[in-house]
Amino acid sequence: MAEQSPRRVAVTGLGVACAIGTDIESFRTSLFAGRGGIARLRSLDTSEMKVGIGGEVDPDFVPAGLKRLRRRPADRAVDLGLVTAAEALEDAGLIDGAPPYEAQPVAVILGTAVGAAESNTTLQQRFAERGVRGLRPTSVPRVMDNAISGGISIHFRLTGANFVVISACTSATNAMGTAYRMVRHGYADTVLTGGADGFFDPFYYGVWNNLGVMSKNPDPARACRPFDADRDGCVLGEGAGMLVFESWDRARGRGAPVRGEIVGYGESSDASHITSPSAEGQAAAMRAALASAGIQPADLGAVNAHGTATLANDVCESGSICTVLGGAAERAPVSANKSYFGHTLGASGAIEAIASLLGIERGLLPPNLNLENPDPECRVRLVGGDPEPLERPFVMKNSFGFGGSNGVLVLGPGE
Amino acid sequence: MDVDVAAEVLARLRGVLRESAVEEHDWDAVVAETPIESLGFDSLTILDVLYDVEEEFGIALDPKQVVKTRTIGEIIALLEENTS
Numbered sequence: 037m038a039e040q041s042p043r044r045v046a047v048t049g050l051g052v053a054c055a056i057g058t059d060i061e062s063f064r065t066s067l068f069a070g071r072g073g074i075a076r077l078r079s080l081d082t083s084e085m086k087v088g089i090g091g092e093v094d095p096d097f098v099p100a101g102l103k104r105l106r107r108r109p110a111d112r113a114v115d116l117g118l119v120t121a122a123e124a125l126e127d128a129g130l131i132d133g134a135p136p137y138e139a140q141p142v143a144v145i146l147g148t149a150v151g152a153a154e155s156n157t158t159l160q161q162r163f164a165e166r167g168v169r170g171l172r173p174t175s176v177p178r179v180m181d182n183a184i185s186g187g188i189s190i191h192f193r194l195t196g197a198n199f200v201v202i203s204a205c206t207s208a209t210n211a212m213g214t215a216y217r218m219v220r221h222g223y224a225d226t227v228l229t230g231g232a233d234g235f236f237d238p239f240y241y242g243v244w245n246n247l248g249v250m251s252k253n254p255d256p257a258r259a260c261r262p263f264d265a266d267r268d269g270c271v272l273g274e275g276a277g278m279l280v281f282e283s284w285d286r287a288r289g290r291g292a293p294v295r296g297e298i299v300g301y302g303e304s305s306d307a308s309h310i311t312s313p314s315a316e317g318q319a320a321a322m323r324a325a326l327a328s329a330g331i332q333p334a335d336l337g338a339v340n341a342h343g344t345a346t347l348a349n350d351v352c353e354s355g356s357i358c359t360v361l362g363g364a365a366e367r368a369p370v371s372a373n374k375s376y377f378g379h380t381l382g383a384s385g386a387i388e389a390i391a392s393l394l395g396i397e398r399g400l401l402p403p404n405l406n407l408e409n410p411d412p413e414c415r416v417r418l419v420g421g422d423p424e425p426l427e428r429p430f431v432m433k434n435s436f437g438f439g440g441s442n443g444v445l446v447l448g449p450g451e
Numbered sequence: 452m453d454v455d456v457a458a459e460v461l462a463r464l465r466g467v468l469r470e471s472a473v474e475e476h477d478w479d480a481v482v483a484e485t486p487i488e489s490l491g492f493d494s495l496t497i498l499d500v501l502y503d504v505e506e507e508f509g510i511a512l513d514p515k516q517v518v519k520t521r522t523i524g525e526i527i528a529l530l531e532e533n534t535s
Contacts, residue, residue, distance in 0.1 A: 108473060173498035173502050
């Protein structure tokens, strides 16, 4: 099967859960209505922390989804991934409702930045209190970073490869890029890909608090301000985004609706600093993605930015976009979806790629929230406070992660 | 084991099983005759049941004996043997 001529890669299924929606319909509605979901955290006591806001998923979503799948809660990230995967697989017509499922040759390639965070924190607490006796026999499968892909593969009986890609905030985009190449070059016909992260627990939210990159804005709704001059840091969000990638011919052959196309993918490393971004590294990934897609900067209708709203990212990223797009940057407005649901770390690339695909489907770019005073140092053209038409149907999705990992997808229309 | 004690042990065991399980079930419907395998436990996850039994009942069961059990009633019998 492998080493044949490159194949087109269709997107045939979508599933999402984040602070603005727990299915594609509610996510799309919030996005185009400009309705954000960042609030004070309800699931975590942050009274001793500097920051206590974030993008939480509706608390009923996971329990209701697990009940439908006949599963007990395992771990926040694993459960978010599992329930969201069900939506994507159903959307693609690969499963129908509750288990049992027929085995099928679908690969599971997912991103996560922190993996089974809740399970890790629970075990660390038990270990601190009781030593080795506090560790359950199944601790290893509970805390391993591939618990998400393994759990999904087992539950839905998906027999293709399963693994996770870990590259901080680039995880989902690197995973989707890997999935794209697997389908494009014939190593898999169908891949469930995307990412999941759930880390609103005292340890993981605590370490992010102490890193000092989170917004201290007292008004949650106004805290995440990508590319705004008054931005003061990122806001974290939990969530999952799942996509089914499939060879175009197979999708058409089985009559599956094609919701979009993965047109190209590029990646690079900064090879400079563990947390500070590099414009050269970012530009290299964007150029590689455009070359892979076989399109020119002038063909792009929009850029869906990494746009974390940290001081460092937004200036660096707007600079690298301008470098790569040149004069075409003026005709490719920049969106920053994190203003809606926060930075979902290892899920962010997937949730934001879904936002781009929904935008392409509708020919419309969702507004950027809290962009009241665009930073003059960010010289890209930004989508404003109202939706804007998408003039050309190709969108570039950027993701950049700690560790200097850069991943960029180019997305296009379906049927 | 008298009837009241057996019912109490079963009720506590249901809680242990629920805590250790991967699959969701109607735990109130679990009775002595319920096959352990029907609740989704396997040779790995049954070790968590053992662990939680020890936590709940303060009794360490022999894993070799537990993996031979087929029904919930057989686990209760093991608990009874080890308490008497």
